[in-house]
Amino acid sequence: MKKFDAIVIGTGQAGTPLVKKLSEQGKTVLIVEKGTVGGTCVNxxxxxxxTYLASARRMWDIANAQNLGVDISASAQANLKKIKTRKDDIVKASVKNIRESFEHAKNVTFLAGEAKFVSNFEVEINEELFSAEHIFINVGARATVPKQFQNVDFLTNESILDLTELPSHLIIIGASYIGLEFGQMFARFGSKVTIIEKSAQIISREDKETSDAIREFMEADGxxxxxxxxxxxxxxxxGVIEVIYESDAKKHKIHGSHLLLAIGRxxxxxxxxxxxxxxKSNEKGYIDVDDFCQTIVPNIFAMGDCNGKGAFTHTAYNDHQIVFEYLFEKKSRKISDRIMTYGLFTDPPLGRAGLTKKQAVEQGFSVLEGKRLMSEVSRAxxxxxxxGFMQVLIDEKTDKILGAAVLGVGGDEIITSILNxxxxxxxxxLIRDTMVLHPTVSELIPTLLETPKKV
Incomplete structure (x- = not known):
C-alpha cells in the first residue's frame, strides 16, 4: 500500500489546479488519469x-464580405483536415503544459490508469493499492448514448472532432448547447445540417424569445x-443513416451520412x-456533495461535472477554489453562493447570468425588464x-439585478460586467449611472436600464 497525503482522480479543470495548490502546501499528491490529460475542456x-468555431467564423466572414463592400472573387472551401490539424496542435500544446506542470511540481506523482475504490480511502490503480487522507474526485462526464441509437455508427462530441472529411448531411439529435454549436459550425463549413429535437423549442431551459432568436439566425446559416x-x-x-420519427401523428424519415448524438451527459x-x-450518488449517477463539494464521507470531495452542481469549466474551476478554501482558509466560498452563468457559443454567442425571465416570474419576483435589440445598437x-438582443431583469422591490442575457456580438464577454x-x-x-466607452456594444446597457418596464 502506497500512501499519499492526497489522491486526485482526474486531470480536468478542478483536479489540475488543485494539485498545484496542494503541492504548494507541502502535501504529497498522487494525480491519476485514465484518459488524456486535461479532461473534457482541453481535449x-x-x-x-x-478552435473549430473560429474557422467557421472565417467562412461566415468570407460569405458575408460583400455585405460590407468587400469583393472576393474566389469561393471559400473548408479544409477539415487542416482545421483538425490546427485543433490538434493547440490541444497538444495544452496537454504538454499540463503534463509539465505535474513534472515540475514538488511532491506530485502522475500515474496513467483507471482508479477504482476498494474502500473509503483506498483506491486500486493498475493492480496497485494507494491510500490517502484526502481524496478528490474529478472524473467528469461523457456523452449519453441511449440504446435505440447504438445500432448505427454514431458520433459524439468527441468522435466528431476526429473527422477529416466533411459530412454531406449531418443529422444531429438534440438542440441544446453541443448540438447547436456543432450544427452551426458544420453548416458554415458546407455540410447540410438537420437538427432533430423532441421539445417544442431549442434550449428548453431558456426563455422562448431567446430560443426563437437563436433558431432564426441559425436557420439563416442553413x-x-x-x-x-x-x-x-x-x-x-x-453507409446511409436513416432516422425515423413521429410528428403530427405521422411517421417521417430523414437520411444522412453522419449522426451526432447531443442528447445529454x-x-x-x-x-x-x-x-x-x-x-452516495443520485439516480442519475451524480455524486452527492454538500456546499463545499464534500461527499457524505468527510475528506472525500467530488468536483466538476460528476457532482451535478454545474456542467461547465468555470463551475469546475470554482469547485476547486471552494474545496481549497474549505481545507486551508476561511471556508467563505460555497456552491450555493455562486450566481449561475454560462454561454452558448454559437455566432453570435449568448451570455447568460442569473435567472431567465420565466424563472424570475415563477419564483414570485416583481420583475422589471430592460431590453434593447442589437439592430438598435449602432456598433453592432x-x-x-x-x-440578437440585450436584456436585464430587475427585482422591482430591491433594484437588484435578477438575471441578464446578452445574445449578440460580444455577448459572451459583455455578460461578465453585469455578473460582477x-x-x-x-x-x-450602478450600471445605469456609469459613463461607459463609446462606440461599443456594451454602452447600450446603461441606456436600456433607463426605462425598464414591468414584466
Missing part, C-alpha cells in the same frame, strides 16, 4: 470546439430544425466502484452583426 470541449419529434429510431444500410462516477465506499449594425454587479450585490443603477 473534446472548450479548446477544440472554439440549419434545418425538426421540432417535437417523438419515438426517434435509427437504422443504417450501405452521463457522469463518469460509474467507473469508480463507489459501492466499495460509503459515498456597423459591424454587420445585428442579430450581481456578485457585488449592488443595484442596477
Amino acid at each position: 473534446s470541449g472548450c479548446t477544440p470546439t472554439k 440549419v434545418k430544425f425538426v421540432m417535437e419529434a417523438q419515438h426517434i429510431e435509427t437504422s443504417q444500410q450501405s 452521463t457522469p463518469n462516477s460509474d467507473t469508480l466502484n463507489l459501492l466499495a465506499t460509503e459515498i 449594425v456597423e459591424k454587420g452583426e445585428a442579430n 454587479v450581481m456578485a457585488a450585490d449592488m443595484p442596477y443603477t
Whole structure:
C-alpha cells in the first residue's frame, strides 16, 4: 500500500489546479488519469470546439464580405483536415503544459490508469493499492448514448472532432448547447445540417424569445430544425443513416451520412466502484456533495461535472477554489453562493447570468425588464452583426439585478460586467449611472436600464 497525503482522480479543470495548490502546501499528491490529460475542456470541449468555431467564423466572414463592400472573387472551401490539424496542435500544446506542470511540481506523482475504490480511502490503480487522507474526485462526464441509437455508427462530441472529411448531411439529435454549436459550425463549413429535437423549442431551459432568436439566425446559416419529434429510431444500410420519427401523428424519415448524438451527459462516477465506499450518488449517477463539494464521507470531495452542481469549466474551476478554501482558509466560498452563468457559443454567442425571465416570474419576483435589440445598437449594425438582443431583469422591490442575457456580438464577454454587479450585490443603477466607452456594444446597457418596464 502506497500512501499519499492526497489522491486526485482526474486531470480536468478542478483536479489540475488543485494539485498545484496542494503541492504548494507541502502535501504529497498522487494525480491519476485514465484518459488524456486535461479532461473534457482541453481535449473534446472548450479548446477544440472554439478552435473549430473560429474557422467557421472565417467562412461566415468570407460569405458575408460583400455585405460590407468587400469583393472576393474566389469561393471559400473548408479544409477539415487542416482545421483538425490546427485543433490538434493547440490541444497538444495544452496537454504538454499540463503534463509539465505535474513534472515540475514538488511532491506530485502522475500515474496513467483507471482508479477504482476498494474502500473509503483506498483506491486500486493498475493492480496497485494507494491510500490517502484526502481524496478528490474529478472524473467528469461523457456523452449519453441511449440504446435505440447504438445500432448505427454514431458520433459524439468527441468522435466528431476526429473527422477529416466533411459530412454531406449531418443529422444531429438534440438542440441544446453541443448540438447547436456543432450544427452551426458544420453548416458554415458546407455540410447540410438537420437538427432533430423532441421539445417544442431549442434550449428548453431558456426563455422562448431567446430560443426563437437563436433558431432564426441559425436557420439563416442553413440549419434545418425538426421540432417535437417523438419515438426517434435509427437504422443504417450501405453507409446511409436513416432516422425515423413521429410528428403530427405521422411517421417521417430523414437520411444522412453522419449522426451526432447531443442528447445529454452521463457522469463518469460509474467507473469508480463507489459501492466499495460509503459515498452516495443520485439516480442519475451524480455524486452527492454538500456546499463545499464534500461527499457524505468527510475528506472525500467530488468536483466538476460528476457532482451535478454545474456542467461547465468555470463551475469546475470554482469547485476547486471552494474545496481549497474549505481545507486551508476561511471556508467563505460555497456552491450555493455562486450566481449561475454560462454561454452558448454559437455566432453570435449568448451570455447568460442569473435567472431567465420565466424563472424570475415563477419564483414570485416583481420583475422589471430592460431590453434593447442589437439592430438598435449602432456598433453592432456597423459591424454587420445585428442579430440578437440585450436584456436585464430587475427585482422591482430591491433594484437588484435578477438575471441578464446578452445574445449578440460580444455577448459572451459583455455578460461578465453585469455578473460582477450581481456578485457585488449592488443595484442596477450602478450600471445605469456609469459613463461607459463609446462606440461599443456594451454602452447600450446603461441606456436600456433607463426605462425598464414591468414584466
